[in-house]
Amino acid sequence: MSTTQGEILWVDDEIDSLKSQILFLKNKGYEVTPLTNGYDALELLKEKNIDVVLLDESMPGLTGIETLAKIKEMDPNMPVVMVTKNEAENIMEEAIGGQISDYLIKPVNPNQVLMSLKKIMDSRRLVSERTTIAYQQDFRNLFMALSSNPNHEEWKELYRKLVYWELEMSRSDSAEMMEVLQNQKAEANTEFFKFVSKNYEGWIKGKNAPILSHELFKAKVAPHLQQGKPTFLVVIDNLRYDQWKAFQPIVNDSFRILEEDMFYSILPTATQYARNALFAGMLPAEIETKFPNEWKNDDEEGGKNLFEETFLRYQLKQLKLDHLKTQYIKITNNENGKQMEDDIHNFLNNDLTVIVYNFVDMLSHARTEMEVLKELASDEVSYRSLTVSWFEHSPLHRALRKIADKNIQVIITTDHGTVRVKTPSKCVGDRQTTTNLRYKHGRNLQYEERDVLAFRDPKVAGLPRPNVSSAFIFAKEDVFLCYPNNYNYYVNYYRNTFQHGGISLEEMVVPVIRLQSK
Structure with missing residues (x-):
């Protein structure tokens, strides 16, 4: 079996003078094909797999620059090292404009060539x-x-x-x-x-507790609000810490990071609970008591996050911040996003603009519904990559860039994260039991005790109790809860999808970042 370090094509009209360098590379384990002109090089590249081309810049006939252009037409990703006698700036600019990977000045030192090859081929x-x-x-x-x-x-x-x-x-x-x-x-x-x-x-109960969802606004947003300095609170639904770290470099182009921290989402790590708690500054059980008409339990009809602005204004009043000019905007589709992007300069008149952006949540739910997205986000790496790609081209990113030169601060956070589920666990409940795969509440729940954290009295978890015998269960690690009927179908359908509602680092430990315009 060949143990070659790589296939090199060296093209130079004075190739005979390079015999010692070629021998040196062969002794280092490289296969080197020597040729004297660009025409032969292009023919060879059609027939043979080459890793790197070393190309003389000044050859008769087809010049190095012309050969380079033709190589790049054939294969834009082919690494080419330009070897030249001439340090003239225009030649180097032409070569670099033609996407060379490196260039060397004649006479070439064998070690220089070796280092260039290593840099290109071995860097990864x-x-x-x-x-x-x-x-x-x-x-x-x-x-x-x-x-x-x-x-x-x-x-x-x-x-x-x-x-x-x-x-x-x-x-x-x-x-x-x-x-x-x-x-x-x-x-x-x-x-x-x-x-x-x-x-x-x-x-x-408040014992040795981290900052939880219902304390986030008071602890991480309120202290930084002031009249006359626009603050944008951007709540990106379902954003994990690793996704934030993946698109942070894009944000860094326009903003300086003043503080990066994490807080703990309450249970269930689901929008209806965690995000309502974030805006109300209260646990779900307290929200239900204070706002009986606005709070809806899982088994009730109607939207579960329709009163976030009501809750936010209540919390601002409690914190004696209701004098601040505040606007709340919710983005649930691309049209809303574009509208927000068009209006972004108007929001500079506010002291606080809250933007709830639902994209990542839609993506993770769509991930289970659409086969295309199942293919696109089949693992952590591709899920992150998809989020980065979305953020980079989103109306949200464009809007923030439009106002990045103003004296503003931006706080980016989320309600909860999401986890890739792999391990099914059987669960039985009555008709009222919730359908979520990572948590359930209902009467007469039967489940594998080792797979869940159960609260038979929801009040101790700060949760409403829809019925006297209602209990809540939260799936651990990468477990997802499936009913016994059509069990195998649902197991295969949902395995390796991204879900939330349960207990994992990815769902519970989520980012909050404060940015300042540069």
């Missing part, structure tokens, strides 16, 4: 190796942190590190190390479920 492998070594060194630290009974702040730090390595690994090509990381992440979620099960009831 070298990055992968460096990432792998660094992760292996950190693996033990993460393992130790997991086993040392972390508190809610340390869990945020642990999750931050896991996401950092996940993003690094997805840039490199180490499938084996990615698998190790995924196993570590699964183990982290197992421990996280135990941690939440043990502490959640205490958090609701």
Whole structure:
């Protein structure tokens, strides 16, 4: 079996003078095909797989620059290193404009050629190796942190590190190390479920609690509001921390990050509960008491998030911020988005503009409904990539860029995240039982106890009690709850889709970021 480092084509009309350099490369494991003119090079490239072309710039007949143009017509991604006697700026500009990967000045030193090839061919492998070594060194630290009974702040730090390595690994090509990381992440979620099960009831009572959904506005938004300085609070539905980190570089072009933190979504990690709590500054049980006509339980008819503005204005009044000029906007489709983009300059007259952007939530639900999206977002990497692509081309990004030169601040956050479900668990309930795959509430629920956190009295979890015998259950880790009828069909249909409502790092530990225009 060949152990070649790569196939090199070296094109130079004085190729004989390069014999020692070619021999040097062959001794380093490269296969080198020497040719003396551009015509032969183009013919060879039609027939043979080449990794890199070394191309002399000044050849008789077809010049190096002309050959380069024709190579790029055939294969725009072919790496070409231009070798030239001439340091004249216009020649280099032509070559660089023609997308060369590197250039070398004659006489070429064999080590220079080697370094150029390594830079082009091995950069991905070298990055992968460096990432792998660094992760292996950190693996033990993460393992130790997991086993040392972390508190809610340390869990945020642990999750931050896991996401950092996940993003690094997805840039490199180490499938084996990615698998190790995924196993570590699964183990982290197992421990996280135990941690939440043990502490959640205490958090609701205010014991050693992290910032939860209903405290987010008071803790992370209100202190930064002031009259005369426009603040935009952008709540992107269903945004995970790793998705934020993936599109952060796009945001960095226009804004400076003043603070990046995470908070904990309440249970269920579902829009109707977590987002209403965020705007009302109250737990769902309190909202139901205070706003009996506006709060709707899962089993009731009608929209569940129709009164966010009412709740927000109530909270502003409670915080003595109702003197601020405030506007609430909800984006549920692209038309709304374009309208918001057109109106963005008018919002600069507000002290606080709240923009609820539903795209990511629509995407994750659509992901289970549409086969095309199932293909597009079949794993974490493609799901992140889809979010980045959406954000980059969204009316939201364009609108923010339009006002980035004004003296504004932007706070980006979310209501909850989402998790890729893999493990089915049987659950039985009556006709009133909710259909969500990650949590259920209803009477006479039967379920696998080891797969869920159950609250037989919803009040202790800060949740309304639709009926005297209503209980709530929340799925752990990557579990999804399926009814026994048509069990196999639903298991196959929903496995590997992104769901929310339950207990995982991805759903519960979510970002809040404060930005300032540059």
